[in-house]
Amino acid sequence: MRIMTESADLTRAVTVANRAGMHARAAVELAKLARRFDARVVVAMSLHKVEATDVLQLMSLGAQRGEHLSLEASGNEALAALDAIEQLFLRKFDED
Amino acid sequence: MQKLQGIAVSPGIAIGEALVMDSEGFRIPRRFVARDAVDDELARLEKAIVAASGEIAGHRDAIALELGEKYAAIFDAHLLMLQDSRLRSELEEMIRHRHYSPEYSVSRTLRRYASVFQRLESANLAERANDIYDIEKRLLRHLLGHRRENIAHLTSPVLVLAYNLTPSETANLDRQFVLGFVTEIGGPGSHTAIVAEALEIPAVVGTGPFLADVSGGEQVIIDGNKGMVILQPDEETLARYRQEAQEKHTVTVRLESLRDRPAITADGVRVNLFGNIEFPYEVTHCVDRGADGIGLYRTEFLYLGREVDPTEEVHYEAYSQVMQAINGKPVAIRTFDLGADKVPNLPPPADEPNPCLGLRSIRLALRHLPMFRTQLRAILRASVLGDLRVMFPLISTLLELRQAKMVLADVMEDLDEHGIAYNRTMPVGMMVEVPSAVVMIDRFVEEVDFLSIGTNDLTQYTLAVDRSNKDVVGLYNPADPAVLRLISTSIEAADKRSIPINMCGQMSGNPNYTMLLLGLGLRNFSAVPSAVPEIKNICHHVTIAQCREVAGRVMAMENARDISNYLREDLKRYVPEQSGE
CATH class of the missing domain: 1.10.274.10 (PtsI, HPr-binding domain)
Known part of the structure; x- marks a missing residue:
C-alpha cells in the first residue's frame, strides 16, 4: 500500500512572500514542519532540488522574496504535508 | 589556484604546507x-x-x-x-x-x-x-x-595562516618549523609583521578573508616581496617560485661574504649600518651580517602577551643579554612605544576613536610614571655593560622631551642613593617621527645627544595616512616630497649642531632609497638585519658625489610616484645586480 501512495507524487507551486526571503529562521520553520509528517518533501528552485528537512540546503538556495518554488511530496501524509507547508508560505513564515 | 593580495611586511619566498588557525587560535x-x-x-x-x-x-x-x-x-x-x-x-x-x-x-x-x-x-x-x-x-x-x-609542538615545517596572530600565539609557536605568516587583518606595524621580521621569514598581512578557502595541509606559496599569497598553486607557478627562492638564496650568500668589510662608499666615506631588533636573540642576526651595532632596540615585546607588567629584573635580564651579545658595539634602546590597550596593567582606553593620535608611547609613559621608571632603572643599570644609549619615542613637543629627561634624572638620583652603578654620561636621544618635532628641530637638537628618524610614523603623520587601512595605504609613501623635506631638514639641523642622526624606519632598509639618503647627508642607517648586506653593497658601489646628484634631482621633483620610479631606475644603473626587486 505504501509503495502505491509514494509513487503518486504530488506537486504544488509556492512563492516566497516574506521580506527577508528564505533565511535561517524561515528555513528552520520549514524544516521543522516538514519533519512532522510521514512524507518526503522536496523543494525545487528551477533545477536545484533539496530536501525540505535539510536546513543548510534550504538556506543554500538563497531564495529571495518573490521567488517561485515548487514542492514535490510523496509518502503517506504527502497531501497533509503540502497543505501545511503551503500555509506556512502563505503566512509569510509568520513574519512581516 | 587562487591569488590573494595583501600587504608585504617581511620579504622572501616561502613554499610549504598550510597550518590554518581560526580567530580563536584554533588549528x-x-x-x-x-x-x-x-x-x-x-x-x-x-x-x-x-x-x-x-x-x-x-x-x-x-x-x-x-x-x-x-x-x-x-x-x-x-x-x-x-x-x-x-x-x-x-x-x-x-x-x-x-x-x-x-x-x-x-x-x-x-x-x-x-x-x-x-x-x-x-x-x-x-x-x-x-x-x-x-x-x-x-x-x-x-x-x-x-x-x-x-601548535607549540610542530614536527614539520609549516606556513601559518590565521585571522590574526596574538603575541601569546606567536610566542607559543615552534619557531624552528614556521616558514612564513599570513594574516587576514593587520598592517605594517602589526605584531605579526614585527615577529616575522625578527624571525626573518616572509609575511603578508591584511589579505582580507580567505581562510574559508584553505585547509590545513594544503600547499601554499607566500610571496613576501610582492605581498601575495597563492593557494593551491599550479605546477608552473610552483616551479617559478622555487627558482626565485633559489636565486635569492644565492645572492644572499654572496652578499653575506661582505660581512667583515666595513660600509665605505667608493670614494672612501664611512657609513654606519646598524640593525633593528626586538628580541635579544636577534643580536646574532646583526653580528652575523657585520652590523655596526643596534640602531633600534624595541622593547614592546616585554609588555605583550603577559598578565602583569614586566618587573625591573625582566627588563634588565633582556637588556643585559643584548649588551653581552653585541660585545661593545653601540645599542640604542627605545623606551616603550605602545598604546594603552597593549599594556597589561593599565585600564583599557575608554574612548579612543583615533589610537595613533591617542594616548600611546611617551604620552602613556609620562602618564604612568611607575611603569616608566621601572624601565628606565633597568636601562640605566644595563648602561654599564657597554655602549648603551636611550631614546624616547613619539616626542611631539619640547615639554614632553624635558619631562622625559626629568624622569630619567630622577631615576638616576634614586640609583645614586642606593649606590647602584650606571653610566652618568649615557647618551639621551629622541625619535623624530612627528612632524611637529621637525618643525621645531632647531630647538630639539639643543637638548638631545642624538636623533633617530622613524620614517614609518613620520610618513603616516605627515601624510595623514593610516598605513594599516587598506583603503588609503596607497597614499602612504615615504618618497613623498613632503616627507623627504622633513628628513632633509632633520639631517641638516643635526649636522649643524654636530650630533649624530640615524634613520631606523623601513625606508633605511630599502635599497631604493640608499643613494638618496646618502645624498641628503645621512651616514647612520638602521634596518632589519637581513637588509644590512644589501645596503653595504650599495655603499661600496657609489660615490657621495653621485648620491648628491641623485638627491638634488629628487628634491626638485613634485610627486612620490615620479621619485619612486626615478630611484628604482637609478639603482639599476649604479648597482645593476641589485635592483631592489
Whole structure:
C-alpha cells in the first residue's frame, strides 16, 4: 500500500512572500514542519532540488522574496504535508 | 589556484604546507587518514556530532528557560544544521571515499557552506556564515579534544595562516618549523609583521578573508616581496617560485661574504649600518651580517602577551643579554612605544576613536610614571655593560622631551642613593617621527645627544595616512616630497649642531632609497638585519658625489610616484645586480 501512495507524487507551486526571503529562521520553520509528517518533501528552485528537512540546503538556495518554488511530496501524509507547508508560505513564515 | 593580495611586511619566498588557525587560535588539522582507519574515523565523527548536539540542546534549554523560547531559536537552527542529511552524506563521502580526516572534512565542508552564504545577496544569510563557523568550531573541539592547542609542538615545517596572530600565539609557536605568516587583518606595524621580521621569514598581512578557502595541509606559496599569497598553486607557478627562492638564496650568500668589510662608499666615506631588533636573540642576526651595532632596540615585546607588567629584573635580564651579545658595539634602546590597550596593567582606553593620535608611547609613559621608571632603572643599570644609549619615542613637543629627561634624572638620583652603578654620561636621544618635532628641530637638537628618524610614523603623520587601512595605504609613501623635506631638514639641523642622526624606519632598509639618503647627508642607517648586506653593497658601489646628484634631482621633483620610479631606475644603473626587486 505504501509503495502505491509514494509513487503518486504530488506537486504544488509556492512563492516566497516574506521580506527577508528564505533565511535561517524561515528555513528552520520549514524544516521543522516538514519533519512532522510521514512524507518526503522536496523543494525545487528551477533545477536545484533539496530536501525540505535539510536546513543548510534550504538556506543554500538563497531564495529571495518573490521567488517561485515548487514542492514535490510523496509518502503517506504527502497531501497533509503540502497543505501545511503551503500555509506556512502563505503566512509569510509568520513574519512581516 | 587562487591569488590573494595583501600587504608585504617581511620579504622572501616561502613554499610549504598550510597550518590554518581560526580567530580563536584554533588549528585546522591535517588532511588524510589511513585507508583502514575509515570506519573508526566515521565512528569518531558520529560521536563528535552526538556530543555536539547534546551540548547544543543543553544550551537551547538553558537559554529558553532564562530568556524565553525566542532566544533559543538559534540553537534549534544549529541542531537542525547538524542533522542536515546532505551535509552528513557529504562528510561520509569525504571520509570513506577520499580518505580525508573528519576534521578536514568538517572544516572543508562547513567552510564551503559558509562561503556560499557569504556570497548570497541576502545580508541576513551572510551573517549566518558565523553560525556555520560556530558549528565548525564545536565539532572540531569534540573531534580534537586535547590535541586542540598543540601548535607549540610542530614536527614539520609549516606556513601559518590565521585571522590574526596574538603575541601569546606567536610566542607559543615552534619557531624552528614556521616558514612564513599570513594574516587576514593587520598592517605594517602589526605584531605579526614585527615577529616575522625578527624571525626573518616572509609575511603578508591584511589579505582580507580567505581562510574559508584553505585547509590545513594544503600547499601554499607566500610571496613576501610582492605581498601575495597563492593557494593551491599550479605546477608552473610552483616551479617559478622555487627558482626565485633559489636565486635569492644565492645572492644572499654572496652578499653575506661582505660581512667583515666595513660600509665605505667608493670614494672612501664611512657609513654606519646598524640593525633593528626586538628580541635579544636577534643580536646574532646583526653580528652575523657585520652590523655596526643596534640602531633600534624595541622593547614592546616585554609588555605583550603577559598578565602583569614586566618587573625591573625582566627588563634588565633582556637588556643585559643584548649588551653581552653585541660585545661593545653601540645599542640604542627605545623606551616603550605602545598604546594603552597593549599594556597589561593599565585600564583599557575608554574612548579612543583615533589610537595613533591617542594616548600611546611617551604620552602613556609620562602618564604612568611607575611603569616608566621601572624601565628606565633597568636601562640605566644595563648602561654599564657597554655602549648603551636611550631614546624616547613619539616626542611631539619640547615639554614632553624635558619631562622625559626629568624622569630619567630622577631615576638616576634614586640609583645614586642606593649606590647602584650606571653610566652618568649615557647618551639621551629622541625619535623624530612627528612632524611637529621637525618643525621645531632647531630647538630639539639643543637638548638631545642624538636623533633617530622613524620614517614609518613620520610618513603616516605627515601624510595623514593610516598605513594599516587598506583603503588609503596607497597614499602612504615615504618618497613623498613632503616627507623627504622633513628628513632633509632633520639631517641638516643635526649636522649643524654636530650630533649624530640615524634613520631606523623601513625606508633605511630599502635599497631604493640608499643613494638618496646618502645624498641628503645621512651616514647612520638602521634596518632589519637581513637588509644590512644589501645596503653595504650599495655603499661600496657609489660615490657621495653621485648620491648628491641623485638627491638634488629628487628634491626638485613634485610627486612620490615620479621619485619612486626615478630611484628604482637609478639603482639599476649604479648597482645593476641589485635592483631592489
